[in-house]
Amino acid sequence: KISPPSYSFNFSNIYASSETAMKAPIIDPAAWSAVMDSFNNFSSTYSDPKDAAAHLIGRSCNALGALCTDHPLATLDGPATASCQANSTVPALSSDPYSILIAQADGGPIMVCSSGCDHSHGCSSQSISVYPSILNAIAAISSNLDHLKVTSLTGGSHVSNSRHYTGEAADIVPDGTLAGSSSESNSWFAIVTMLHDMGFNSYCEVGSDSSTLSYTSAGCTAVFDNGSPKVGAHIHFQD
Secondary structure (H helix, E strand, O other): OOOOOHHHHOOOOOOOOOHHHOOOOOOOHHHHHHHHHHHHHHHHHOOOHHHHHHHHHHHHHHHHOHHHHHOOOOOOOOOOOOOOOOOOOOHHHOOOHHHHHHHHHOOOOEEEEOOOOOOOOOEEEEOOOOOHHHHHHHHHHHOOOOEEEEEEOOOOOOOOOOHHHHOOEEEEEEEOOOOOOOOHHHHHHHHHHHHHHOOOEEEEEEOOEEEEOOOOOOOOHHHEEOOEEOOOEEEEEEO
C-alpha cells in the first residue's frame, strides 16, 4: 500500500510559487487521501492489463456520458489528441487513447506509434499493453475530478525513445480543480505531486518541451497563461 507522504496533511512545503497563493495549500487533505486510496484499491483489484483497461473505459464513459456515445471510437476527450493513424471502424487499428483501451480490453494487440508519425504512417499493431499502473492512476485521479482528458497513451509523435511507445507513459489534461485547490494551476501541481508519490516520474509540459521538471517548487505555473493552460499543455507521467 502506498501511503500519502508525511506532508500531505499539512502541506507546509508544497505551495504554489505565485505570491498570491503562497499562503494556501494546493489541495484539501481529504481529496489527497481519496485519490491515493483509490489508486491503492484499483492497483490491487485491476492488476491485469485487460481488466485495468476495461475499468478505465467504464469510468470514462460513465463520467463523460454523451461524449463517449458521440465518439465511440475517437478518444476519451474528443478529436484533438495525439492519435496519428486512425481507423473509423476498427479500434484495434486506431491509435487514439480510447481505441487503444478498447483493443487492450479485448486482449490486444494495440496500436503503437513512433516519432514523426502522422495520420497516414508511423504506427503498427503490437502485442504490448499499457501498464495497469498507468491506467489505475488515471482512474484514481479521474474519480476525483469533474473531467480528465487523456491525450496520449501509445499513440502520437513523441521523442524516439519515449516510454509512450512501451506502454509506460500517459499524457493527461485535467479539466477543473481538486477539492481545496485555490487555482487550476495548483490543481495540476497537486496531481503531479500525487503521481510522484504513487511512484511515477511526473511533470507539466507544453508539447514535448518539459516546462516544469518532475517535482519542483515552481509548480505548473510555467504551462499556464493568465490562469488557463497554454495550447498543448498537459501532465506527462511515466513508470
